[in-house]
Every structure is written in C-alpha cells, then in structure tokens.
Amino acid sequence: MNLNQLVYQFKIELLGISPPIWRRIQIPAKSSFWDLHVAIQDAMGWLDYHLHLFQIRQKSKRKMLEIGIPDEESEEVILPGWEIKISDYFTEPGIAASYDYDFGDGWTHNVLFEGILLKETGGKYPKCLAGDRACPPEDCGGVPGYERLIEILKNRKHHEYQETIDWVKIHAVNYFPYMPDHFEPSKVHFWDPKKRWELAFSSRQTEEC
Numbered sequence: 260m261n262l263n264q265l266v267y268q269f270k271i272e273l274l275g276i277s278p279p280i281w282r283r284i285q286i287p288a289k290s291s292f293w294d295l296h297v298a299i300q301d302a303m304g305w306l307d308y309h310l311h312l313f314q315i316r317q318k319s320k321r322k323m324l325e326i327g328i329p330d331e332e333s334e335e336v337i338l339p340g341w342e343i344k345i346s347d348y349f350t351e352p353g354i355a356a357s358y359d360y361d362f363g364d365g366w367t368h369n370v371l372f373e374g375i376l377l378k379e380t381g382g383k384y385p386k387c388l389a390g391d392r393a394c395p396p397e398d399c400g401g402v403p404g405y406e407r408l409i410e411i412l413k414n415r416k417h418h419e420y421q422e423t424i425d426w427v428k429i430h431a432v433n434y435f436p437y438m439p440d441h442f443e444p445s446k447v448h449f450w451d452p453k454k455r456w457e458l459a460f461s462s463r464q465t466e467e468c
Contacts, residue, residue: 262288262346266384268373271299275402282390292326292340297452298385299358304394304434309361315348364401387447393439396430409439
C-alpha cells in the first residue's frame with residue numbers, strides 16, 4: 260500500500276522516572292527519523308535545545324545503527340536523520356529504538372513501534388493520542404535534578420522555592436505553570452520538521468562563522 264495513505268503509531272516513554280512520563284503519537288509513514296525526532300520533541304514538551312541520537316538494531320548485525328546529526332569530529336558513524344526513512348527500520352510492530360536527548364542531562368526514551376494504520380479522512384498528522392505527566396524542564400540536571408526539583412516544588416516553605424519557580428518559568432516556558440502530573444494531548448502543537456531543520460542548521464552555521 261502507498262505510504263502516503265498510512266500512519267505509524269509509536270509509544271514514547273522517558274526512562275528512569277516513576278510514575279512514567281509517556282506519549283502515544285501517530286506520524287505519516289513516509290516520515291524520516293528527523294521528522295520523528297521533531298514529533299517526539301513536541302509531544303514530550305522538550306525545546307530541542309540539545310543534540311539527539313536514535314539507536315536501533317539492524318537485522319543480523321550486533322552493532323546498533325546510530326541516527327541523528329553527524330559529527331565530523333567523532334569517529335562514530337552517525338547517519339543523518341533527515342535522509343533515513345522510518346519505514347526502512349520500523350518494519351513490524353514491536354520493534355523498538357532508543358532516543359537520547361541532551362547528552363549532558365542524559366534523557367533516554369524508549370520508542371516502541373505499535374502499528375500501522377490508515378490515515379483518517381481529513382486527519383492532521385503528527386497527532387498526539389494520549390500520554391501522562393509533564394516533561395521535565397530543560398537543563399534540570401537529569402533524573403537526580405528532576406527529582407530534587409519536584410521535592411522543592413512540593414514545599415512552598417523551602418528556602419529555594421521561589422528561586423526554583425523563577426527558574427522553571429524560563430526552562431519550561433511551553434507549559435508554565437509547571438504541573439508535573441498534568442498533561443493534555445490536545446494541547447500539543449507540532450512544528451513543521453522542515454522549518455525546524457532550517458532553523459536548527461541556520462543557527463549552527465551562524466555559530467560556526
């Protein structure tokens with residue numbers, strides 16, 4: 260069947276946090292890994308400030324395939340996500356990949372391919388179907404920093420409470436006031452991946468000049 264008529268459904272779960280933070284999304288079957296990256300960022304609530312990397316197992320090979328933004332200074336071979344179609348590797352339900360975001364904070368997501376569906380007539384994709392709990396704020400220090408942040412926000416008498424609120428206003432700008440247990444799929448706004456690519460790489464070129 261023509262890929263233009265199909266959508267792929269994924270469950271994205273952020274690892275290391277309990278209760279879990281997760282999203283269920285659908286994206287066009289013809290999408291690239293860059294498109295999937297942008298959809299994950301938008302559905303989770305990340306701000307795409309940092310590098311990312313997909314790792315997915317290849318059939319009959321022990322080494323994981325790495326897909327993201329190539330680094331000319333690295334010895335590791337990272338394939339450019341905008342050139343690789345998700346349909347080339349998510350070939351049957353149950354296949355999973357890891358998605359790492361912000362190598363400093365070290366956020367790792369499990370990306371589970373749940374199935375292939377027909378596009379709904381008049382439907383707009385990507386689409387966020389479901390999920391639970393708000394994404395951690397950017398640059399909060401990974402899982403340990405997130406857990407400390409939550410403890411401070413629970414205690415209005417904590418000496419760092421107001422300072423933390425002021426910090427969260429900047430680092431969770433898309434979903435302030437920050438409510439850790441709250442998430443509304445209908446509020447997710449998906450960027451155009453092409454515009455995100457142009458913005459990301461025009462910024463990189465400016466920084467290098």
